[in-house]
Amino acid sequence: MLGEVSTVCVQAGPTVITCVCVYLHEHDLLSAATEYHLGLLKAKLAKYRAQLLEPTGKAGAKGEGFDVMKSGDARVALIGFPSVGKSTLLNVLTETHSECASYEFTTLTCIPGVIQYNGANIQLLDLPGIIEGAASGKGRGRQVIAVARTADVVIMMLDALKGDKQRELLEMELEAVGIRLNKRRPNIYFKIKKGGGLSFNSTLPLTHCNEKLVQMILHEYKIFNAEVLFRENCTADEFIDVIMGNRVYMNCLYVYNKIDQISIEEVDRIAHTPHSVVVSCNMRLNLDYLLEQLWESLALVRVYTKKRGEHPDFEGGLILRRGCSVEHVCHVIHRQLKSQFKYALVWGKSAKYSPQRVGIQHSMCHEDVIQVVKK
Numbered sequence: 525m526l527g528e529v530s531t532v533c534v535q536a537g538p539t540v541i542t543c544v545c546v547y548l549h550e551h552d553l554l555s556a557a558t559e560y561h562l563g564l565l566k567a568k569l570a571k572y573r574a575q576l577l578e579p580t581g582k583a584g585a586k587g588e589g590f591d592v593m594k595s596g597d598a599r600v601a602l603i604g605f606p607s608v609g610k611s612t613l614l615n616v617l618t619e620t621h622s623e624c625a626s627y628e629f630t631t632l633t634c635i636p637g638v639i640q641y642n643g644a645n646i647q648l649l650d651l652p653g654i655i656e657g658a659a660s661g662k663g664r665g666r667q668v669i670a671v672a673r674t675a676d677v678v679i680m681m682l683d684a685l686k687g688d689k690q691r692e693l694l695e696m697e698l699e700a701v702g703i704r705l706n707k708r709r710p711n712i713y714f715k716i717k718k719g720g721g722l723s724f725n726s727t728l729p730l731t732h733c734n735e736k737l738v739q740m741i742l743h744e745y746k747i748f749n750a751e752v753l754f755r756e757n758c759t760a761d762e763f764i765d766v767i768m769g770n771r772v773y774m775n776c777l778y779v780y781n782k783i784d785q786i787s788i789e790e791v792d793r794i795a796h797t798p799h800s801v802v803v804s805c806n807m808r809l810n811l812d813y814l815l816e817q818l819w820e821s822l823a824l825v826r827v828y829t830k831k832r833g834e835h836p837d838f839e840g841g842l843i844l845r846r847g848c849s850v851e852h853v854c855h856v857i858h859r860q861l862k863s864q865f866k867y868a869l870v871w872g873k874s875a876k877y878s879p880q881r882v883g884i885q886h887s888m889c890h891e892d893v894i895q896v897v898k899k
């Protein structure tokens with residue numbers, strides 16, 4: 525029966541494929557025999573979905589008005605249904621103006637603005653609204669999603685009145701084109717070999733996959749020789765993601781706008797769901813908190829530099845990724861600095877003493893002060 529479903533999908537196109545997958549998710553915990561069928565079916569579906577990612581001539585990913593230069597320290601894309609208030613948000617957070625109106629599809633291209641926060645320039649991209657079927661090319665869906673893939677963080681903007689439904693539909697669209705929201709890359713080592721068959725291992729007991737299933741999925745991709753090591757209890761879907769290799773893992777902030785139109789109880793409920801922020805752009809409500817959470821999602825840090833005998837440069841500072849080392853800091857200051865590096869003095873959260881003398885591998889925290897001492 526499941527085989528039939530997949531045949532129907534091939535003929536009926538990508539929209540139906542998406543629907544079938546929802547069905548699969550709901551029935552994730554089936555018997556072992558069914559698991560194999562599903563594993564195979566999922567592998568097939570992933571292949572069809574991959575076709576969605578391929579550009580189709582003029583209607584492809586790079587449309588006119590979507591080719592915006594990356595600038596600043598990070599890029600954030602605004603994704604959402606029409607008229608949820610994306611352009612209104614760009615207007616209140618940046619100096620740029622984007623047309624807002626009560627009719628749908630007011631915005632037709634990509635409009636970049638800049639948010640200045642914690643000394644960082646964050647590029648915010650206002651985009652046309654997308655609707656169901658965006659991934660398969662409805663409206664400007666393909667172009668919008670192509671831009672979203674280039675972002676560091678996606679803000680999924682939702683109308684607080686219909687947020688849950690909109691969120692579910694958009695997540696499916698993004699899933700369909702290989703965008704994984706708020707997930708880590710599955711911890712599976714995978715390498716295609718020239719010979720030797722399948723070498724399958726895991727560092728822990730697996731409850732979703734086993735050697736046979738993995739082998740069948742690989743056969744679907746005509747891969748017969750490979751080394752596979754599960755370091756996590758991953759599902760078949762996650763393993764397929766690893767084989768496909770073109771998945772994008774990005775943080776997503778769900779922003780529920782127009783809370784002026786819902787009850788306090790509903791605001792409270794939404795605000796307690798993970799990765800979610802409630803706002804009203806028109807009434808300028810909770811936008812400071814939105815920026816705080818955006819900064820968290822972007823995982824940026826600001827590090828201040830200091831010269832010997834002088835005060836730190838608290839006006840300037842360097843914007844880096846969370847977890848960066850002294851080496852990264854040196855690289856940003858001057859490309860040759862690393863070769864002249866002797867040690868550094870660090871003040872702040874990452875330092876045990878004030879200051880602490882550290883080596884090039886030391887990792888920095890937000891708002892640390894650093895003085896580099898050369899040889």
Ligand SMILES: Nc1nc2c(ncn2[C@@H]2O[C@H](COP(=O)(O)OP(=O)(O)OP(=O)(O)O)[C@@H](O)[C@H]2O)c(=O)[nH]1
Binds near residue numbers: 804
């Ligand atoms: N009640 C209420 N309305 C809002 C709020 N924010 C925006 N709006 C209204 O929602 C409508 C749509 O706003 P836009 O900013 O044009 O929405 P958009 O998402 O950019 O729309 P498209 O570009 O068409 O996709 C406008 O009439 C706004 O005034 C809000 O916080 N509360």
Ligand SMILES: [K+]
Binds near residue numbers: 624
């Ligand atoms: K609109």
Ligand SMILES: [Mg+2]
Binds near residue numbers: 611624631653
């Ligand atoms: Mg707009």
